[in-house]
Amino acid sequence: MNPRLTKSQQRALCSQLGHVKLQLLYKASIHGFTGAAFHQQCDNKGPTVSVGYNASGFVFGGYTSKPFNQSGQYIQDDQAFLFTFKGANVLKYPVTNYTYAVRMISGSGPYFGETLILVYGSRAVAYSCPGRYYSFTAAEMHGNDLQLTECEVYQVQESKVLETPWRTIVWESERRNELMDSIKLYKPAHSSVSQARILLIGPVGAGKSSFFNSINSVFRGHVTSQAIAGSSGTSLTTQFRTYSVKAGRDGKTLPIILCDSMGLESTGAGLDVDDISSILKGHIPDTYQFNPSASLHPEAHGYRKSPELKDKIHCVVYVINASKVSIMPAKLEEKLAAVRTMVNLMGIPQLVLLTKVDEACPLVAEDLRNIYKSQYIRDKVQEVGARLGVPLSCVVPVKNYCEELELDLNCDILLLSAVIQMLRFVDNYFDDLSDRFRNLETKE
Incomplete structure (x- = not known):
C-alpha cells in the first residue's frame, strides 16, 4: 500500500504540525470507498490527516488532533484545519468554530464540521460547504470538482527527541x-x-x-x-x-x-x-x-x-x-x-x-x-x-x-x-x- 501523497507534500504538511511523520492508514482504492471501511481502518488512531484527490488535479483535505469514532457527535478541536495544495505550498484554512470542528458519523468518512466531507456514504464524492465552521473558497480548494478519484487517511505520529542517545556514535x-x-x-x-x-x-x-x-x-x-x-x-x-x-x-x-x-x-x-x-x-x-x-x-x-x-x-x-x-x-x-x-x-x-x-x-x-x-x-x-x-x-x-x-x-x-x-x-x-x-x- 503506497501513499499517493508525495514526499514533498508530506513534508509540507508535517511542517504545519511540528516534528511528526505520516503513516498511511486508509486508502479508498484498496479498502473501499465507504464510511464503514474508513472507520474500520481509522477509528481510535489519534491525530490524522485526511486527503482527497480529484480528476482536476486538486489535492485537499483536513487535519484533526482528535481520534475518529462513530459516536454521531461533534468533537471540539481548536487545532483542526482544512488545506489544499497550491504547487508545493500548503494553503491552510483554520477552524472558525472549534465546537463543531469534526463530526463522528458512522456512515461517512472524514467529516469536518458540515463543511467538508470525504467519502460521503458509499460514494466516491466529497461534500463541501464553504464558510460553515471553516472559511475557504471552493474554487481555490478543490476547483468545484467533488468527484474523488482517491481518498487517503494518514496517522500523525510524533517524533520524540530522547535526552540520551540509545546508541553512542562519534560524528567526526x-x-x-x-x-x-x-x-x-x-x-x-x-x-x-x-x-x-x-x-x-x-x-x-x-x-x-x-x-x-x-x-x-x-x-x-x-x-x-x-x-x-x-x-x-x-x-x-x-x-x-x-x-x-x-x-x-x-x-x-x-x-x-x-x-x-x-x-x-x-x-x-x-x-x-x-x-x-x-x-x-x-x-x-x-x-x-x-x-x-x-x-x-x-x-x-x-x-x-x-x-x-x-x-x-x-x-x-x-x-x-x-x-x-x-x-x-x-x-x-x-x-x-x-x-x-x-x-x-x-x-x-x-x-x-x-x-x-x-x-x-x-x-x-x-x-x-x-x-x-x-x-x-x-x-x-x-x-x-x-x-x-x-x-x-x-x-x-x-x-x-x-x-x-x-x-x-x-x-x-x-x-x-x-x-x-x-x-x-x-x-x-x-x-x-x-x-x-x-x-x-x-x-x-
Missing part, C-alpha cells in the same frame, strides 16, 4: 577515517579467503543496490551509481551480481564483496527461496540471470558444483525500508522467516539494515545525527527486530545516497559503521567454522 571526520582504515586493513580469519562475501536480501525498493553504490561512493570520494538502483514496482536487479569496492579510482580492492540479489517480492515473483540456498552455498556465479518461475538447475551454465569457502556467503544482510516496517505484507514476512530458518541452519550470521531513515523520521531528515536520539527510529528498530526475530544489536539504521550529489560526513559514518558490523559478523562465521572443525578433529 577522524572517526570516518578510522572506519575506512579498519575496512581497508581487514583480513578474513581464514587463509583461503581474501574477501568477505556479504549477501544483501530484501524486498523491491528497499535499497540493496543503493547500499553498494553508497559504500562505493564513500571510498571513491564522490557519489557513484555503478549498480542499477531506483524506484520500481518490480525488481530492477534481475541478475545475481557480486560487487567489489576499490579504495579510490585506481586504488586497492577492499577485502569485501557485496552480493546483490533480485528483490524478495511477497507473492508470485521475485527471488526464489531455492535460489537463495544456491547463493548461500556458493553455486551461483556472478551475472547469473534469475528466472522467477524456476530455480537454478545444477546443469545450468556456470553452476559451481564444488564451491570453495571463498565462493560461499559469510554474512546475510536483510535490507528493510524503515517507512514500510509496519505495513510489511504477511506473505513477505513469511518468506523472510523461511529464508532466516534456512540461513540459521547453515550457521551464517544475519544482520538487518534499516534504510531510508530520513524518510521515516522528520528529526532524522532535519539532522542525521538525531538518528540515535529518535524514539521513532528506536521503535522501528524494535519492531523490525520482533518481526524478523533478530536481536536489536543486529539491526543497524543507515541512510543511502539517493538524491545527493556530494558526500556527507554523517551519512558516511553511518554507512561505514554498518560495514564494520558486517565484518564483525563475518569473523563470527569463521570462528564458528573453526570451532566445528576442531570438534570434528577431536571426535576422530
Whole structure:
C-alpha cells in the first residue's frame, strides 16, 4: 500500500504540525470507498490527516488532533484545519468554530464540521460547504470538482527527541577515517579467503543496490551509481551480481564483496527461496540471470558444483525500508522467516539494515545525527527486530545516497559503521567454522 501523497507534500504538511511523520492508514482504492471501511481502518488512531484527490488535479483535505469514532457527535478541536495544495505550498484554512470542528458519523468518512466531507456514504464524492465552521473558497480548494478519484487517511505520529542517545556514535571526520582504515586493513580469519562475501536480501525498493553504490561512493570520494538502483514496482536487479569496492579510482580492492540479489517480492515473483540456498552455498556465479518461475538447475551454465569457502556467503544482510516496517505484507514476512530458518541452519550470521531513515523520521531528515536520539527510529528498530526475530544489536539504521550529489560526513559514518558490523559478523562465521572443525578433529 503506497501513499499517493508525495514526499514533498508530506513534508509540507508535517511542517504545519511540528516534528511528526505520516503513516498511511486508509486508502479508498484498496479498502473501499465507504464510511464503514474508513472507520474500520481509522477509528481510535489519534491525530490524522485526511486527503482527497480529484480528476482536476486538486489535492485537499483536513487535519484533526482528535481520534475518529462513530459516536454521531461533534468533537471540539481548536487545532483542526482544512488545506489544499497550491504547487508545493500548503494553503491552510483554520477552524472558525472549534465546537463543531469534526463530526463522528458512522456512515461517512472524514467529516469536518458540515463543511467538508470525504467519502460521503458509499460514494466516491466529497461534500463541501464553504464558510460553515471553516472559511475557504471552493474554487481555490478543490476547483468545484467533488468527484474523488482517491481518498487517503494518514496517522500523525510524533517524533520524540530522547535526552540520551540509545546508541553512542562519534560524528567526526577522524572517526570516518578510522572506519575506512579498519575496512581497508581487514583480513578474513581464514587463509583461503581474501574477501568477505556479504549477501544483501530484501524486498523491491528497499535499497540493496543503493547500499553498494553508497559504500562505493564513500571510498571513491564522490557519489557513484555503478549498480542499477531506483524506484520500481518490480525488481530492477534481475541478475545475481557480486560487487567489489576499490579504495579510490585506481586504488586497492577492499577485502569485501557485496552480493546483490533480485528483490524478495511477497507473492508470485521475485527471488526464489531455492535460489537463495544456491547463493548461500556458493553455486551461483556472478551475472547469473534469475528466472522467477524456476530455480537454478545444477546443469545450468556456470553452476559451481564444488564451491570453495571463498565462493560461499559469510554474512546475510536483510535490507528493510524503515517507512514500510509496519505495513510489511504477511506473505513477505513469511518468506523472510523461511529464508532466516534456512540461513540459521547453515550457521551464517544475519544482520538487518534499516534504510531510508530520513524518510521515516522528520528529526532524522532535519539532522542525521538525531538518528540515535529518535524514539521513532528506536521503535522501528524494535519492531523490525520482533518481526524478523533478530536481536536489536543486529539491526543497524543507515541512510543511502539517493538524491545527493556530494558526500556527507554523517551519512558516511553511518554507512561505514554498518560495514564494520558486517565484518564483525563475518569473523563470527569463521570462528564458528573453526570451532566445528576442531570438534570434528577431536571426535576422530
